[in-house]
Amino acid sequence: MATAPRWDDLVEGEELPPLVKPALTTQQLVMFAGASYDFYQIHYDKDFAQANGLQNVIAHGLLKMAFLGQFITDWIGPNGMVRKLGCQYRGMDYPGDVITVRGTIVRKYEANGERLVDLDIWTENQRGEKTTPGRATVALAD
């Protein structure tokens, strides 16, 4: 893992190092269904998904949100803390899609004795679709 970010070095507007996830697989969606107790069939049963108007099974929203979580925890390191994490689901991601998580620094400030950073974060697939835009607030360790 990379070195934790230093507060003094952070610049508002700066882009964070992207996280490129391996291509989504149906197997991963099945694993996530089991790990998260979300057994809605649109995530692993293609016939069911197509009968519901989808072209294929789709990734769980919470899986993509977990990718956002991985992106920010990778960046802050083990001694930082996520204070807020939120996102919207604006589009579908399917098996075979390669998700890249990106983000930028919106603001850095101190509050309640913590050094906080607000981030704009989002997932992007290989079609360039930003399917999961979100925001986060993290507390840095240093």
Next chain:
Amino acid sequence: MTESLLTDEARAMIGVTSEPGVHRVDRSQIRLFAEAIGDPNPLYVDEEYARTTRWGGIIAPPTFVYNLKPGAFPEIPLKTTRLLNGGDEFEYFGVVRPDDVIVVIAKWTDLYERTGRLGQMVFTIWETTYTNQHGKLVAKHKATRIRY
């Protein structure tokens, strides 16, 4: 004019809370979750490593709490058949560790109707609190789900 999907019966659900769901967090459940999301961070699986961090031991990834479900939570009665996830928001006040006992309570907080690409849709909002065995509120969650 199209009839509204929002009946008085549906609106009456705002403010209704769930039974508490009580969960002892299992180390292997955290490991399975980390593997499922493809996150190799040793903080979630390697006790020896995790002891060297500020947490002093393994913790769960941020969105893990969503796997801990509330107790019986009555569904909002709607004449819809399909469901999409609109969005999620978490706020954290602490961390979740293996063997923690987390009490999970959900509450319906809002309901509104929109017409869009999918036709008539109802946005349903609930908020959940996660409190550990020390009585500490560790996280809050707000979910937006779209029924259509």
